Amino acid sequence: MFIGHFAIAYLVYYLYPNIPFWVALLGVSFPDLLWPIFVILGIEQVKIKSNSPLQKDLKFTHYPYSHSLVISTIIAFVFGGVLSFLLNNWAILILFPILSASHWVLDIIVHRKDLPVLGFSKKDFKVGLGLWNHGRAAFILEYVFYVTFTILFAPSSLIFLLFILGTIFHILNANSFLGLTKKNLFAKGKYTYPIITLLGFGLFIIIASL
Numbered sequence: 698m699f700i701g702h703f704a705i706a707y708l709v710y711y712l713y714p715n716i717p718f719w720v721a722l723l724g725v726s727f728p729d730l731l732w733p734i735f736v737i738l739g740i741e742q743v744k745i746k747s748n749s750p751l752q753k754d755l756k757f758t759h760y761p762y763s764h765s766l767v768i769s770t771i772i773a774f775v776f777g778g779v780l781s782f783l784l785n786n787w788a789i790l791i792l793f794p795i796l797s798a799s800h801w802v803l804d805i806i807v808h809r810k811d812l813p814v815l816g817f818s819k820k821d822f823k824v825g826l827g828l829w830n831h832g833r834a835a836f837i838l839e840y841v842f843y844v845t846f847t848i849l850f851a852p853s854s855l856i857f858l859l860f861i862l863g864t865i866f867h868i869l870n871a872n873s874f875l876g877l878t879k880k881n882l883f884a885k886g887k888y889t890y891p892i893i894t895l896l897g898f899g900l901f902i903i904i905a906s907l
């Protein structure tokens with residue numbers, strides 16, 4: 698999931714506008730910002746099929762830190778603590794791990810059964826409802842969810858920008874739902890896909906916070 702995560706940032710910022718907007722955006726993206734860095738460092742692993750661009754064909758073989766509920770929330774708590782200290786805003790200490798955990802909860806809807814709950818136990822169990830198996834439905838539902846939350850909860854001065862931004866990024870991401878190309882354009886090398894993920898989330902956050 699991509700733009701859908703930002704819908705939750707708009708809701709949380711609507712309820713608690715005492716944190717900077719960019720912190721809300723960073724919080725909901727946090728697991729998908731950790732993940733590419735951990736993949737590049739060799740701490741986590743993914744298998745990408747070169748003959749399919751679909752998200753359902755990404756095999757997240759090992760991502761116990763960035764995408765487990767418990768470990769990723771602990772990392773977010775530590776990171777949020779540092780951020781709240783630097784910005785002298787203690788609301789961030791509480792809200793940052795919640796924003797990050799919302800990422801995991803929303804990922805359950807689309808991912809196959811590959812999201813670990815604990816992240817540290819051999820007896821860990823994994824969850825995922827697999828909406829990505831139905832690419833067209835997933836594409837439409839994520840967009841409707843994003844647009845609804847943008848209209849209801851985004852800061853009024855930013856609604857139009859965030860609507861356009863979300864639409865552009867969702868269209869750029871369409872191939873991973875709809876399989877328009879027969880090949881995965883980002884399967885080359887070990888680092889292309891993680892770098893594209895990092896760029897996608899990073900650019901969205903930067904543009905939306907301008």
Ligand SMILES: [Zn+2]
Nearest residue numbers: 698728729804
């Ligand atoms: Zn994710």
